[in-house]
Amino acid sequence: MRRTHRLAAVLVHFAGVLSILWLALAPAQAQNPPVYPSPRLLTIFPPGGKVGSTVEVTIGGLDLEEATDLYFSHPGFKAARVRDPDPNKQGQFVANKFNVTIAPETPIGIHDVRVIGKYGISNPRAFVVGDLVEVAEKEPNNDVPQAQKVDLNTTINGAVNPNTDVDYFSFAGKQGQRVVVSCQASSIDSRLDPQVQLFVAGNPHPIASNRRYQHRDAVLDAILPTDSEYLVRVVQHTHLVGGPEYFYRLSV
Ligand SMILES: [Ca+2]
Ligand SMILES: [Ca+2]
Incomplete structure (x- = not known):
C-alpha cells in the first residue's frame, strides 16, 4: 500500500515536471514558426495589352518557382506558357514568360492577375486592357535625338530603370489639335511617381507639365500651338528611385 502511494507521488511529481517543461518550451516554439515560401508577384511586363490581342508578358517577384499559369479576375483572359523556339531545347518552357x-x-x-506556381498562388497585380495600339518602350530614349517616335493614340509600356532614366517620345502634331497624355503608375501598382512634360521640338520650355493628377498617375492636356514635332518626357520625380517596379503605361 505504501509502495502504491510512493509510486503515485512519483507520477504526480513527474507529471508536474513535464507540465513545467511544456510551458517553458511552448512559447519558444510559438516564436519560431516554420517559414514557408510565399509567392509574391511584383511585376508583370508589359502591365497590359490591347483588347482582342495576344501579348507576351514576363513576370517578376519572389518565390515564383515553377510558375505554370496566370489567374485573372475576368474570364476574358487566357494564359499559355511560352516555349523556347530553340530546336535544341525540344520545346521546353521559358521560365516566367506567358x-x-x-x-x-x-x-x-x-x-487583377495572380501567378500559380510551386508554392501556391501569389498576390494580385494590375493588368490593364486598353483600346489603343500598344508598343514597348525602346531604350535608349534618354535624350531628344533618341526620342522614340510614336503615332497619336498609342499606349507605350515603359519603365524608369534605373533611377536616372529619362524617357523621350515624339509625335507629329497639328496646330489646334487637342492632345491628352496620361501616365498610369500608382493605379496599376507601380512604384513610379512620374513627372510628365510636353514640349514643342526645339523649345526647352514645356507647354504642359503634370505630376500627381490623381494619386501618382499623371495626366496633361494641351491644345497644340503649331504644326510641329512634339516631345513627351517621362522621369521619376527627383530621380532618387527606379527599377523594374517603376513601370508605367503612357497613352498619347
Ligand atoms: Ca525607360
Ligand atoms: Ca530612357
Missing part, C-alpha cells in the same frame, strides 16, 4: 490572350469582349480597364 502569352496572354485578351478576348474581344473583355472590359477596357484595370483587372
